[in-house]
Structures are given as structure tokens and as C-alpha cells.
Amino acid sequence: MTRRIIAIGDIHGCHQEFSELLTLLQLKPADRLILLGDLVNRGPDSIKVIELAQEHNAIALLGNHEARLLKAYRRQDPSGLRANDLLTYRKMRPKDWQYLEGMKLTHKEPELDTVFVHGGFLPKGSWKKQPLEVVTRIQSIDKDGIPRKRREAPDALPWADFWKGPPFVIYGHTPRSEVYKRDWSIGLDTACAMGGKLTAYILPEKHIIQVYAHQRYFP
Template identity: 65%
Template sequence: MTGRIIAIGDIHGCHAEFSELLQRLELQPEDQLILVGDLVNRGPDSCKVIDLAREHRAISLLGNHELRLLNYRKSNDTAFLKESDEDTYRKLRPEDWLYLEQMPLTHYVEALNTVFVHGGFLPDEPWQKQPASVVTRIQVIDSEGRPRKRADAEDSPPWADLWNGPPFVVYGHTPRPEPYKLKWSVGIDTACAMGGHLTAYILPEKRFVQVKARRKYYP
């Protein structure tokens, strides 16, 4: 491993912030960019985000927002779609759908014993075998050990609080005002689309670089 590994949290269509962050990172040819899912929806231009990801040879992981769009496209079942998804769905080009279809669930870097994922993992099962329905959506773990959304199980602990590694996990999905740093994980969704920041986490130096959202794009 010669270059840096740079993970970026949920971009959600915020192409201007993504572009500014890329400039600040001063990417070198040997660097590897990893986007931890939810490139699309909510912000102003999902297509421009995908273009930038392509241009910089990013490894883009599957998030719950990409999964929702893909499920709707396969099934035409509107149960998969939220109102805020419809605009993205109409604008995505054939090459964008191809890009979404090829997104892996996880990316593991052996040299750092670190795995990148959108949502997270259940702590008592092998991480490699957990399905998209878990790893793109988990935020907390309820009293019966089930993966849940924060809003649906408010008193339940974040999955990361129960994760004792290895591997170390870098993830997004759960928006917070600051990166959520624990011994065996770091959450880097800092709510850019909601007026927060877009965060990059740089390895092996374990440094954060952030840009402030230009405005609040999503309530």
C-alpha cells in the first residue's frame, strides 16, 4: 500500500461540497478513494456526484438509498420509494444505473485490518456474511438483538457501541454532528445534506478533513 486510503461519508447529492473536499484533499494518483454509500438523493445533483466518483476512480459502496432505487427499478413497487427519491430516479442516466448496480456491499483492506461499509454490522455474526438488508440499514441494536433504525428503537445502543473488532470499521449512514470515534470503529456521516459537514477520514494517518455544507438541502 503506497498511497493514502480516503473514506468519505454520505454525500447525498451534495456535489459542490464533494468537489471542494476533493480539492482540499489534493488527491495523488496512488491514493484510493472510498465512498461509504448514499451518494444519491436529498442534495442538489446526484448525477454530478456519480460523475466525480467515476472521475476519481472511487470505490463506491452500496448505501440504503442506492438499494432503494435499485429495488424500485427492478420491481416497480412504490413501497421501496420515498417522495424525495423520485427526482433522483427520473434524472439517473443509463451509465448511472450501471454504476449503482456494480456497487459492492463492503471493502476490506487487509494491510489495515479495516472494513468499509455503509451502515454497519451485527456484532455476533461474521461480517462477511451479513446481507444488504442489515449492513446498509443498521443503526442500533434492540433488546432482542435485531438491527433497527435509531428512530424506531430510540433507547437502543448504536451497533458500534457493541462492536469489539477486529476488524476496524469505517461507516456512514447514521448522521451525527461530529465523527463518532470508538476503539474499533469510526462513523463519518456528519449530515452534509442536512446542513452539517462532509467528512473525509484519511488512513493510515487517521486524520479528518471536513467541509461545511453550503446550506441545508434536506430537513
């Protein structure tokens, strides 16, 4: 029996779609589930997403949304949070915070020479040494080589266009209508909370399974 490595893109509180996807995947005990961060905010129930992740022994990576919530939690000051983040913040129980605290920045599967991360990497230097602000937030790289959000720099190209592996990188964070495949990466954020799809990518067979969002939860 081959063990499957299954990565899932940004869930953003979409617990129903996450649950449907888990059913379709028919997880076996040997399978390894990797969630690419941003489990929370935007969708209807972030706490249920955290619970499902725990039930299925997922490896959950830190997204910019978790990082933002944790920052407020550590200061015990949610005043800087957006309205939507605040809804999650208020529902979080101590054990949910503990779960967020345990999220890793990256995960590597050495046999596949594949790395998993929420946002992505700058193409220069080792991927292992890049700071939280880069790996959880990068979407594009501008002409000066600075990591940017797409919104801030519409003309900048996706970081994945510059990335020449190895390793192969599987990431989320940049919502698109379809997965974004390059020779050395694949982006799996298919904008579920915005009425798109939730995507799972299964290794080693490189198979994609998707479920449609029931509705648009976030503008």
C-alpha cells in the same frame, strides 16, 4: 511515497461540497478513494456526485438509498418511492444505473485490517456473511439483539458500541454532528445534506478533513 486510503461519508447529492473536499484532498494517482454509500438523494445533484465518483476512480459502497432506487429500477416501478427519491430516479441515465449496479456491500483493506461499509454490522458472527438489509440499514441494536434504525428504537444503543474488532470498521449512515469514534470503528456521516459537514478520513495517518454544507438541503 505512501499510498493514502481515504473514506468519505454520506454525500447525498451534495456535489459542491464533495467537489470542494476532493480539491482539499489533492488526490494522487496512488491514493484510494472509498465512498461509504448514499451518494444520492436529498441534496441538489446526485448525478454530478456519481460523475465525480467515476472521475476519481472511487470504490463506491452500496447505501440504503442506492438499494432502494435499484429495487424500483429492477421492477421498473418507482411508485413506492418517496418524493425525494423520485427526483433522482427520473434523472438517472442507463450509465448511472449501471454505476449503482456495480456498488459493493463491503470493502476490505487487508494491510490495515479495516473494513468499510455503509451502515454497520451485528457483533455476532462474521461480518462477511451479513445480509444487505443489515449492513446497509443498521444504526442501533435493541435489547433483543435486533438491528434497528434510531428512529424506530430511540433507547437502543449504536451498533458500534457493541462492535469489538478486529477488523476496524469505517462506516456512514448514522448522521451525527461529529464523527463517532470507538476503539474499533469510526462513523463518518456528519449530515451534510442536513446542513452539517462532509467528512473524509485519511489512512494510515487517521487524519480528518471536513467541509461545511453550503446550506440545509433536506429537512
